[in-house]
Amino acid sequence: MTPQSSTAVPASRLRAHAAALQSHAERLRTRAAAVHWTGPEATAFHRQIEQLADRCSIAARALGRSAAHLDEW
DSSP: OOHHHHHHHHHHHHHHHHHHHHHHHHHHHHHHHTOOOOSHHHHHHHHHHHHHHHHHHHHHHHHHHHHHHHHHO
């Protein structure tokens, strides 16, 4: 087994997790935008959801980079 073939499965799994995280981020943003209540609590809620979505997106990009590194190895 070559090093590249031994890393293909882990790389594809990383990509799958990255896609799932990016999907979660998009879903969080979409659903938060659909909440139409106002006030300080709503502002705090939206800020927390946006931060969570950002963390999901950042993790998705990191997993994608890790998969690319595996592909190069």
